[in-house]
Amino acid sequence: MSKKKFHHGNLKQALLDATLKLIDAKAVSAVTIRAVAEETGVSHAAPVNHYRDRRELLTAAANVVFNEILEMTDRRLAASDVPVRERLFATAHVLYEYAMKHPNRYAFIWRSDLVDHENEALLKTMDTLYYKYCIQDEASAPKTGFDHDTLAVMMWSMVHGYVDLRMKGMFEERKDGVTGQERLPAMIDLLKGAIFNE
Amino acid sequence: MSKKKFHHGNLKQALLDATLKLIDAKAVSAVTIRAVAEETGVSHAAPVNHYRDRRELLTAAANVVFNEILEMTDRRLAASDVPVRERLFATAHVLYEYAMKHPNRYAFIWRSDLVDHENEALLKTMDTLYYKYCIQDEASAPKTGFDHDTLAVMMWSMVHGYVDLRMKGMFEERKDGVTGQERLPAMIDLLKGAIFNE
DNA sequence: CCCGATAAATTGACAGCGTCAATATTGACT
DNA sequence: AGTCAATATTGACGCTGTCAATTTATCGGG
Numbered sequence: 486m487s488k489k490k491f492h493h494g495n496l497k498q499a500l501l502d503a504t505l506k507l508i509d510a511k512a513v514s515a516v517t518i519r520a521v522a523e524e525t526g527v528s529h530a531a532p533v534n535h536y537r538d539r540r541e542l543l544t545a546a547a548n549v550v551f552n553e554i555l556e557m558t559d560r561r562l563a564a565s566d567v568p569v570r571e572r573l574f575a576t577a578h579v580l581y582e583y584a585m586k587h588p589n590r591y592a593f594i595w596r597s598d599l600v601d602h603e604n605e606a607l608l609k610t611m612d613t614l615y616y617k618y619c620i621q622d623e624a625s626a627p628k629t630g631f632d633h634d635t636l637a638v639m640m641w642s643m644v645h646g647y648v649d650l651r652m653k654g655m656f657e658e659r660k661d662g663v664t665g666q667e668r669l670p671a672m673i674d675l676l677k678g679a680i681f682n683e
Numbered sequence: 684m685s686k687k688k689f690h691h692g693n694l695k696q697a698l699l700d701a702t703l704k705l706i707d708a709k710a711v712s713a714v715t716i717r718a719v720a721e722e723t724g725v726s727h728a729a730p731v732n733h734y735r736d737r738r739e740l741l742t743a744a745a746n747v748v749f750n751e752i753l754e755m756t757d758r759r760l761a762a763s764d765v766p767v768r769e770r771l772f773a774t775a776h777v778l779y780e781y782a783m784k785h786p787n788r789y790a791f792i793w794r795s796d797l798v799d800h801e802n803e804a805l806l807k808t809m810d811t812l813y814y815k816y817c818i819q820d821e822a823s824a825p826k827t828g829f830d831h832d833t834l835a836v837m838m839w840s841m842v843h844g845y846v847d848l849r850m851k852g853m854f855e856e857r858k859d860g861v862t863g864q865e866r867l868p869a870m871i872d873l874l875k876g877a878i879f880n881e
Numbered sequence: 882c883c884c885g886a887t888a889a890a891t892t893g894a895c896a897g898c899g900t901c902a903a904t905a906t907t908g909a910c911t
Numbered sequence: 912a913g914t915c916a917a918t919a920t921t922g923a924c925g926c927t928g929t930c931a932a933t934t935t936a937t938c939g940g941g
Contacts, residue, residue, distance in 0.1 A: 492888090492889050492890055492935080492936065492937085493889080493890080496889080496890090512796075514796060517926085517927065517928080518927080518928060518929085519926085519927070519928085527889095527890070527891090528890065528891050528892075529891090529892095529928095530890080530891070530892080530893095530928095530929080530930085531889080531890050531891075533890095533928095533929075533930085534888080534889055534890070535889095538928075538929075539927095539928065539929095595847070595848075595851055597850070597851045597852070598710075598712055602851055602852045603852065611853070615853065631873055631877075632869075632873075635866065635869055635870055635873060636873075638845065638854055638866060638870065639841060639870045639873065639874070641844070641848065641853075642840070642841050642842075642844035642845035642848060642870070643837060643840050643841045643844055644840075644844065645844040645847065645848055646839070646840035646841055646842070646843040646844020646845065646847065647836065647840035647844065649793070649843065649844065649847060650793075650839065650840060650843055652795070653793055653795045653800055654795070654800045654801065655809070655813065655839075656836055668833070668836060671830075671833055672833055672836065672837045672840070675829055675830075675833060675834075675837065676837070676874075676877070679829075679874075679877030679878060680877060690906080690907060690908085690917090690918050690919055691918085691919080694918085694919090715897080715898065715899080716898080716899060716900085717897080717898070717899085725919070725920090726919065726920050726921075727899095727920090727921095728899095728900080728901085728919080728920070728921080728922095729918080729919055729920075731899095731900075731901085732917080732918055732919075733918095736899075736900075737898095737899065737900095
């Protein structure tokens with residue numbers, strides 16, 4: 486029971502759903518308070534009761550997305566029993582796959598003009614993703630002869646940078662004809678090989 | 684002669700200057716047509732005579748920035764007679780240094796919701812930067828045992844990704860205490876070492 | 882059972898934004 | 912001098928986020 490069918494139901498969740506729906510269907514620029522309100526069937530000022538402003542709504546939505554990525558990583562690493570030294574690369578693949586599958590969501594979560602990356606809940610989710618799967622604990626980190634922190638930052642930067650630039654038209658099949666589906670995994674492999682001297 | 688002191692002088696250039704000034708001082712979000720007009724001392728609708736809309740103005744500004752980076756790269760590579768196999772890394776350093784020195788400009792040029800990256804002039808500048816300094820010509824590319832295209836994309840992605848994520852608060856000195864001034868060069872060196880087996 | 886308290890939603894307003902149409906002004910050219 | 916086109920101004924429009932005032936619905940206690 487708790488909160489069912491008050492005036493609307495739980496509008497808070499409905500607003501969040503509408504937000505993500507609009508992001509997927511169009512882009513985050515289509516997420517106006519008024520559009521979200523209409524999509525949800527309430528008046529243009531109703532959302533203020535649940536989210537102080539647009540930024541707070543979008544920050545909540547970003548948190549949902551980061552949690553999705555986190556869960557996706559959990560599944561990948563838990564299911565197939567990935568060896569320790571492969572964890573960082575597996576995480577990189579997950580990040581890349583998520584971005585390819587949900588480009589609008591991925592682009593959106595990094596829009597710091599729209600999302601408050603200092604938000605406590607969001608910060609916690611992001612830190613979990615980063616420290617749990619990239620940094621790991623010192624002991625279980627694979628021995629490579631390279632500083633593991635630096636490797637983690639490198640991998641994360643490489644994946645994000647590639648995805649971000651690609652979405653903006655760099656590395657497009659303008660002259661080289663190589664599609665993104667092939668190129669990033671190759672980059673990850675190259676790095677892996679270089680690190681492990683294979 | 685040509686165009687001096689018509690009504691304003693050459694408003695077109697003045698608008699561009701005001702745009703970059705606002706980007707540096709505040710952020711690209713502060714670049715409203717009206718603010719730029721006021722900064723330049725003309726009425727709010729004057730800019731339309733020189734730039735169709737806000738997007739066109741910002742695209743022109745982005746072109747200026749890309750050209751700055753291009754020139755900065757030119758100077759770096761020409762002056763110190765950088766050996767061929769170091770060119771890619773030198774370019775990476777330039778990109779990084781520019782981003783550190785002009786963070787607002789760097790963040791702005793990748794805002795594809797505001798800048799038209801399909802614009803012909805801009806595309807040409809970007810391609811020059813990319814193909815001239817990253818891809819180079821096949822013959823003069825250093826022999827590394829790795830596909831040079833892939834290396835170039837990797838390097839570019841890594842630098843951009845690191846800068847972008849850092850600006851958004853990842854890799855902040857939250858727990859590790861490492862500043863960006865030290866970390867990216869270390870990453871570049873690590874990659875260089877891995878590639879050249881040193 | 883009803884009635885206040887309170888949470889939730891509506892309505893209406895406001896300023897700021899980009900942009901367009903109508904108008905006025907200026908400089909260049911014949 | 913007088914015409915014309917380029918350039919700038921003014922005023923308006925619809926859209927945005929947000930706030931204040933108001934209305935509506937639900938809950939808890941008499």
